[in-house]
Amino acid sequence: MSQVKTELYPRAVRGGGKESGAYANARRVLIAEIISGGTGLILAIFIMGHLVLESSILLGKDTYDSVAGLLEKTLPIAQVLVFIITIAFFFHFVYASRKIPGKLSSRRKMMELGLSIKKSKGRWSQPKSDIEHKRHLETSLWIWQVRTGMTVLALGAFHLFLVMWNIFTTMGFAGEAGLAAKISTSRVESGLWILYLVLGIAVTAHFAIGLYRLAVKWVPDIWLKRKTAYIICNMLFWLFLILNIAAVMGFTGKLSLL
Amino acid sequence: MGRTLTFRIFRFNPYDEDSVSRIQEYQLEEVPRLNIFNALNLIRDDQDPTLMFDFVCRAGICGSCAMMINGRPTLACRTLTSDFSSVIELFPLPFFKLLGDLSVDTGVWFREAAERLESWIHTDEEFSVNETEKRMDNELANKIYESDRCIECGCCIAGCATANVYPDFLGAAGLNRIGRFMIDPRDERSNETWFELVSTYEGIFGCIGMMACEDVCPKSLPLLDTFAKVRRLMLGTGLSGKK
Ligand code: HEM
Ligand code: SF4
Ligand code: SF4
Ligand code: FES
Numbered sequence: 001m002s003q004v005k006t007e008l009y010p011r012a013v014r015g016g017g018k019e020s021g022a023y024a025n026a027r028r029v030l031i032a033e034i035i036s037g038g039t040g041l042i043l044a045i046f047i048m049g050h051l052v053l054e055s056s057i058l059l060g061k062d063t064y065d066s067v068a069g070l071l072e073k074t075l076p077i078a079q080v081l082v083f084i085i086t087i088a089f090f091f092h093f094v095y096a097s098r099k100i101p102g103k104l105s106s107r108r109k110m111m112e113l114g115l116s117i118k119k120s121k122g123r124w125s126q127p128k129s130d131i132e133h134k135r136h137l138e139t140s141l142w143i144w145q146v147r148t149g150m151t152v153l154a155l156g157a158f159h160l161f162l163v164m165w166n167i168f169t170t171m172g173f174a175g176e177a178g179l180a181a182k183i184s185t186s187r188v189e190s191g192l193w194i195l196y197l198v199l200g201i202a203v204t205a206h207f208a209i210g211l212y213r214l215a216v217k218w219v220p221d222i223w224l225k226r227k228t229a230y231i232i233c234n235m236l237f238w239l240f241l242i243l244n245i246a247a248v249m250g251f252t253g254k255l256s257l258l
Numbered sequence: 259m260g261r262t263l264t265f266r267i268f269r270f271n272p273y274d275e276d277s278v279s280r281i282q283e284y285q286l287e288e289v290p291r292l293n294i295f296n297a298l299n300l301i302r303d304d305q306d307p308t309l310m311f312d313f314v315c316r317a318g319i320c321g322s323c324a325m326m327i328n329g330r331p332t333l334a335c336r337t338l339t340s341d342f343s344s345v346i347e348l349f350p351l352p353f354f355k356l357l358g359d360l361s362v363d364t365g366v367w368f369r370e371a372a373e374r375l376e377s378w379i380h381t382d383e384e385f386s387v388n389e390t391e392k393r394m395d396n397e398l399a400n401k402i403y404e405s406d407r408c409i410e411c412g413c414c415i416a417g418c419a420t421a422n423v424y425p426d427f428l429g430a431a432g433l434n435r436i437g438r439f440m441i442d443p444r445d446e447r448s449n450e451t452w453f454e455l456v457s458t459y460e461g462i463f464g465c466i467g468m469m470a471c472e473d474v475c476p477k478s479l480p481l482l483d484t485f486a487k488v489r490r491l492m493l494g495t496g497l498s499g500k501k
Contacts, residue, residue, distance in 0.1 A: 018450060026457035030496040033463045099466055101423045110419035113352070117417055117470055120329035136473040139419050142466055217467040218490065221483040226469070 032095050037214055039092035044207040046085055048240065051200070055243050057250040058257045061181035068179035072167075078179055079167060086160055093153055100146050107143075114139030138216075145209045151202040155195055162187065188251035196251075200244035208237035260288040261344050265301065267309070268349045271358045282306075288339055294346070295323055295335035298360075310359035318476065321411030324351055325360045331413040333476045351416035353425075364412040371432045375455065379445045398441065405438035405484060407477050414471035414481065426460045430471030430481050433462055437484040440491065449495040457492045 017023065053071070057064045072078045101107050117136045166183055188196060212233035215224055249255035263286045270279035284301045295313055302309045314320040316335045323334040326349035328342060339346065354362035371377075414430035415421045421429040428436075436456050439445045456462045465485060472481040 020454070022454040023450065026454050027496055029459060029463050030453075030457045030492060034493070106423040109422055113417070113419050113422055114468075114470075116326075116329040117331075117474065136470055138468040138473075139470050142419070142468050213467045216469060216482060216486075217465075218486055218493075220486055220490075221480070226482060 032098070035091055036095035036098075037217075039088045040096065040207075040210045041214060042088050043085070043092055044211055046081070046088075047203055047207050048236075051204075051240050051243050051247070055247040055250065057181065057184070057247055058255065060256065061185070064181040064184070068181070072179050082160070082164055082167060086164075089156065089160065093149075096149065097146075107146075110139070111143050114143055141209050142213075145206055145213070148202040148206040148209075152199065152206055155199040156203065158195070159199060185251050185253075188248065193248055193252055197245065197248050200248065201241060204237055204240045204244055208233045208240070211236065260290075262286070263288050263297070263339055264345045265297065266345065266347045267301075267360065269309075269359050270356065271310070272356055273358065288344075292339045293335060294325075294327060294337045294339060294348070297339055297346075298334065298348075310357065310361045312361045319409060321364070321409035324364070324411040324413050324416070324476075325349065326351060326416070331416040331474050333411060333413070336476060351412055353416050353422050354412055362412070364410065367412070367415070368410045368431070371428060372435070375428070375432060375435055375439075377435045377439060379439070379442065380447050381444055382446065392444075394443075398443070402438055402442055404480055405434050405441075408434055408479055409477055411476060413474045413476055417470040417474040419468055419470065420464055420466060424459070424464060427464045428456075428460055430465075430475070430485075433465065433488060434479060434481055434484055436461070437488050440488065449491065453492060453495045456488060457496060462488050462492060 053067055056067045068078075101110065118140050166187075167179065212229055215229035215233070216226055219229070246255055265284045265286060266281050267284065268279070269277075269282045271277040284305055286297055286300060295316055298309065298311050302311075311325070311334070312322040313335060314322045316323075318333055318336045321333070324331060325334055326347075327334065327337055328347050331351055334348075348360055350356055350360045350362050351364075354364050354367060357363050408431055410431060412431070418427075418429055421427045433456070436452070439447070440452055458464070462485060467485075469482060472479075475481060
């Protein structure tokens with residue numbers, strides 16, 4: 001009599017166990033997320049290293065050549081890296097872009113909503129109410145991540161192709177193979193500087209936003225607050241943006257630290 | 259001398275065939291500490307009895323009065339007109355079914371979400387009225403309470419670009435609800451069950467981390483942190499659960 005049945009609802013319909021189709025599907029989704037995030041992280045770390053090494057041009061062509069020689073001849077990692085990065089690049093593109101809505105109208109909806117919330121900040125002019133006012137930028141940032149991602153896809157693929165071509169054949173710029181200031185400079189000077197500038201800016205924005213997003217998505221609040229993550233990624237963005245512009249100027253001979 | 263406020267309000271009645279969607283303007287004298295909810299009532303009482311909007315508690319508890327106020331989803335009863343310049347634009351929440359003007363049906367969506375998530379405690383333990391309640395660690399109780407504070411207003415869903423594009427997405431309120439049952443020791447569902455339920459595109463991995471939900475939630479729920487926890491648990495479960 002005193003026993004009251006609590007089961008007002010049926011037992012879980014799900015929970016088919018590890019052999020079930022639902023479980024397999026859940027695993028697929030998780031793995032896709034790991035691949036897109038993981039390759040994003042690898043690419044971001046690579047790009048930071050890349051931009052730093054590349055700016056050794058600012059210390060003169062000889063420094064650049066010795067850095068290049070070190071990476072290519074002494075420890076032949078340039079050849080290996082270009083392959084790994086190309087593969088990561090491809091996987092990242094395939095897995096990350098699944099989240100981009102296919103329909104133009106959907107993308108437009110996302111953009112409008114992002115702008116609406118972002119702009120609302122200015123329209124709530126005197127925040128006296130007890131509702132805490134928070135800046136909101138992230139929806140628009142994501143849209144920029146998609147746009148810069150697409151830019152990187154187009155320009156980056158071209159760049160990767162050129163580099164591979166130059167590493168393995170002599171039929172390219174400056175009639176030489178491998179990494180050398182001469183080749184890089186001739187690439188940049190042949191009018192491609194605009195490509196490198198745009199690619200650099202896009203990739204910097206993309207990886208800075210991407211790292212922020214990874215931090216927000218996975219890292220516990222007690223380790224890294226959202227605000228701190230935002231500040232760090234913002235600083236990374238500006239640092240690498242300046243570095244990138246300086247390096248392009250360095251290649252065209254407009255800027256040197258020596 | 260108070261300001262004269264101009265309200266630009268979205269009007270449309272989907273149940274009236276002759277109704278066309280339009281923006282209608284109303285003027286109102288501002289009084290001290292006037293909030294949007296009171297302003298709407300004044301307009302309805304004195305100017306236009308056909309204006310439709312929802313409210314129940316007028317105290318930020320029931321979650322009925324959520325709407326887009328100058329482009330931001332939030333609660334009308336907790337928003338003072340003094341936060342704005344003299345023009346205030348009101349739209350119904352996107353995503354949810356429009357009932358008319360500013361009134362939307364959040365209930366059906368939340369009920370469906372609750373059924374999909376089976377958001378009740380799953381246990382085989384028989385409940386006995388005669389026994390004293392089991393004790394729960396205070397810290398844990400507080401944690402559960404933090405997620406339980408959700409008033410189902412729908413602001414986080416309306417503000418989420420993902421939810422607006424993929425109608426099956428469980429949204430922040432749904433994911434928050436999962437997080438709540440995950441940490442509840444009385445719920446006997448296993449990590450594998452959670453995994454099937456939320457390691458999906460309708461679940462946690464549909465979320466792309468734009469954080470509009472966290473920014474607009476009028477109850478300031480710790481959504482960001484809850485989702486990160488859910489993600490990590492899913493990661494652990496999925497990786498350890500090799501076939
Ligand atoms: C092939 C061109 C690329 C495209 C189309 C692309 C596209 C995207 C998209 C749409 C996202 C968002 C995924 C999500 O929110 O779940 C993303 C995330 C990310 N991308 Fe890219 N990307 C490209 C190249 C790169 C490169 C070269 C880097 C490295 C510098 C990079 C680093 C990242 C990082 C760190 C993330 C965050 C991962 C996450 O949030 O899960 N991406 N990318
Ligand atoms: S999580 Fe916040 S915004 Fe979302 S329904 Fe609950 S109270 Fe409203
Ligand atoms: S973090 Fe963004 S995508 Fe995820 S539920 Fe919140 S608003 Fe939607
Ligand atoms: S009327 Fe209940 S939350 Fe506003």
